[in-house]
Amino acid sequence: MIDGKASNSIVDGATISIVIITLNEERNIAECLESAIWADEMVVVDAQSQDQTVKIAKQYTDKLFVRPWPGFGRQKNFGIDCASCEWIFILDADERFSRELREEIKQLLEGKGSVEPVAYRVPRRNYYYGRWLRWGGVFPDYQIRLIRKDCARYNDVRIHENLIVDGRIGTLNQFLDHYTERRITDHFKKFGAYTTLAAEQKLESRKAVHWYDLLGRPFIILLKTYVLKQGFRDGIHGFIVSVFASMYSFVKYSKLWDLARLHGKEEHLC
Numbered sequence: 001m002i003d004g005k006a007s008n009s010i011v012d013g014a015t016i017s018i019v020i021i022t023l024n025e026e027r028n029i030a031e032c033l034e035s036a037i038w039a040d041e042m043v044v045v046d047a048q049s050q051d052q053t054v055k056i057a058k059q060y061t062d063k064l065f066v067r068p069w070p071g072f073g074r075q076k077n078f079g080i081d082c083a084s085c086e087w088i089f090i091l092d093a094d095e096r097f098s099r100e101l102r103e104e105i106k107q108l109l110e111g112k113g114s115v116e117p118v119a120y121r122v123p124r125r126n127y128y129y130g131r132w133l134r135w136g137g138v139f140p141d142y143q144i145r146l147i148r149k150d151c152a153r154y155n156d157v158r159i160h161e162n163l164i165v166d167g168r169i170g171t172l173n174q175f176l177d178h179y180t181e182r183r184i185t186d187h188f189k190k191f192g193a194y195t196t197l198a199a200e201q202k203l204e205s206r207k208a209v210h211w212y213d214l215l216g217r218p219f220i221i222l223l224k225t226y227v228l229k230q231g232f233r234d235g236i237h238g239f240i241v242s243v244f245a246s247m248y249s250f251v252k253y254s255k256l257w258d259l260a261r262l263h264g265k266e267e268h269l270c
Contacts, residue, residue: 013110017041017083017149018091021075025093026052028179033060035096038106039089045079073154073161080149088152090145090163094179095124101174105146108172118151118167119144124176129183129237136231136238136245137224144169145176159197187244195248199255209257214250222246 018036022029022044029044033056036042042061046054047069057064065082069075080088087109091097101122108120123140125132133139144152144163152165181187225231225245231238 013106014087015040015085016087016089016105016109017043017085018089019043019045019076019079019083020091020093021045021047021072021079022049022053022057022093023047023069024049024051024053026056028093029053029056030060031096032091032093033057035102036089036091038097038102040085041083043079043083045075045082047075071156071158071161073156076154076161080147080153083149086149088147088149090147092178096177096179098175098177101172101176104172104174116168117170118148119163119165120146120170120172122146122172122176123174124178127177127179128181128241131234131237133234133237133241135229135233136226136241137229138241140175141178142171143176146172158201159194184240191244191248191251195251195255198252199259202252202256203259203263206256207260209253209260213253214257217253218246218250221249 016039018039018041020029020032020036020043023046025032026049033042033044037060041063043063044057044061044065046057046064046066048066054064054066063082065078067075067078070078076090079090089105121142121144124143125134126138126141127133128138144165147163147165148167151167152163154161155164222242222245226239226242231242234241
């Protein structure tokens with residue numbers, strides 16, 4: 001068993017912990033942790049997986065915590081609190097460090113103290129249906145992931161949580177690899193849960209759904225993604241991703257209309 005530290009960890013610079021939250025990620029977790037084994041520490045926070053995720057993760061780190069799911073932001077903040085290193089990289093189970101990104105981070109942290117920036121955004125490339133996409137607004141998909149532990153926390157929202165950073169944010173150059181939807185069926189695994197969470201969150205600030213929410217918003221997203229952001233340049237892959245983005249909007253607002261109706265908040269659809 002690996003104790004959370006790699007033999008090639010950063011010796012003369014700031015230390016780094018990799019924080020990963022999981023739920024039924026047996027397909028992804030081994031490759032994810034393999035790509036992170038260079039770090040000083042790996043922290044896995046699991047939301048009571050029903051598959052082999054925990055068993056696999058135990059082969060890579062002893063800093064494994066299993067707890068009920070409290071929400072995305074709270075779970076990641078718990079992982080940050082459990083980390084012992086000065087710097088943290090938040091990694092999803094379906095993401096991998098490229099060799100170039102790993103080397104860039106190691107060079108950055110060598111000799112690094114408390115000098116700003118206190119966080120870094122990283123360009124992410126997304127893998128859909130067997131190929132990397134470069135158009136449609138999915139590349140480069142910048143994400144704030146590398147943070148100094150005492151300078152950033154996630155906000156507490158149902159979905160699309162954000163890091164609130166106290167200090168200047170820099171930008172890395174090398175790519176984080178995101179194996180997001182490898183097959184069409186992968187889209188549907190997240191689609192139902194994510195649109196429900198998005199609708200529930202929107203319900204807190206919206207009482208009505210209008211015809212243009214159901215018709216106009218999905219059309220605008222399709223136009224923006226496929227035409228204005230040139231998703232068509234990725235061929236059939238780009239078309240499918242654009243349609244799914246449009247569908248996401250339609251389903252989210254349909255669920256919002258239904259929730260408003262059930263909660264007695266419905267105003268006339270007009």
